[in-house]
Amino acid sequence: MIIESSDQVPRTTLLKRFPVPRNFNVAPESRIERGRTWPAPVGATRLKAFDVYRYDPDADGNPRLDTFEVNLDDCGPMVLDALIWIKTKVDPTLAFRRSCREGVCGSCSMNMDGTNWLACTRFISDMGTPATIYPLANMRIIKDLVPDTTHLFAQYEMIEPWLQVKTPDPERERLQSPEERTKVDGYYECILCFCCTSGCPSHWWNGDRFLGPAVLLQAFRWLADSRDEATGERLDGLEDPFRLYRCHTILNCTRTCPKGLNPGKAIAEIKKMIIERQI
Numbered sequence: 001m002i003i004e005s006s007d008q009v010p011r012t013t014l015l016k017r018f019p020v021p022r023n024f025n026v027a028p029e030s031r032i033e034r035g036r037t038w039p040a041p042v043g044a045t046r047l048k049a050f051d052v053y054r055y056d057p058d059a060d061g062n063p064r065l066d067t068f069e070v071n072l073d074d075c076g077p078m079v080l081d082a083l084i085w086i087k088t089k090v091d092p093t094l095a096f097r098r099s100c101r102e103g104v105c106g107s108c109s110m111n112m113d114g115t116n117w118l119a120c121t122r123f124i125s126d127m128g129t130p131a132t133i134y135p136l137a138n139m140r141i142i143k144d145l146v147p148d149t150t151h152l153f154a155q156y157e158m159i160e161p162w163l164q165v166k167t168p169d170p171e172r173e174r175l176q177s178p179e180e181r182t183k184v185d186g187y188y189e190c191i192l193c194f195c196c197t198s199g200c201p202s203h204w205w206n207g208d209r210f211l212g213p214a215v216l217l218q219a220f221r222w223l224a225d226s227r228d229e230a231t232g233e234r235l236d237g238l239e240d241p242f243r244l245y246r247c248h249t250i251l252n253c254t255r256t257c258p259k260g261l262n263p264g265k266a267i268a269e270i271k272k273m274i275i276e277r278q279i
Ligand code: SF4
Pocket: 199, 200, 201, 202, 203, 212, 213, 246, 247, 248, 249, 250, 251, 252, 253, 254, 263, 264, 267
């Protein structure tokens, strides 16, 4: 399914899929403690509570969950608006990434009420009370809601995500027919937010060697491009028990993609191409 307008983005709060207590089996120094409750703004009548994960590597102490009362009459409708409101009006030390604020740059991905999504396309009205905001899971945290994506972008670089050709350059563009162009639909739209990879159990256990759904979807985007002439080399690089075959079709990735893409299908298509070239 390709989301073609913001009206199609699911607005209902999704079920919390992993109701295991956050601190279950966690080392004492990593347990999330109850943090500070910041007072509600004076005179505000329409308030919404946000429990926000805080972690400062330069301070002693465990991560904590701070509670902020956001004045909805003074704030935009999206979760990202609430975070900007908190940072501007209450605590300027709150760290999070954002750029485009319209679901294009992929930088504001985080875990909201138990679901990975983009803060700029999640309505506050779809959040529980209190709304719970954590960084993406299964990543080292730099500060507060900012995960370290160094490893994920190193994996992305491994698939050489650019057009590779062997034939001489034509005088003008390398053309595609409209039919060939549609083959990359559902793949070129990926914004590398890594909501899917953060939600993939196989990447939790084998993330050092399994490329994960975001990178594999991107790999298929180049395999599906009629102009690319490195199909054999690309498949050679992916045909590996860990890089590709640690995907067990659990499909958490497809369920959580805020762009409505289907990384599980892309991975299945790569496996199909590898089988077909053996026949
Ligand atoms: S389908 Fe594969 S890539 Fe997607 S969540 Fe499951 S194991 Fe991970």
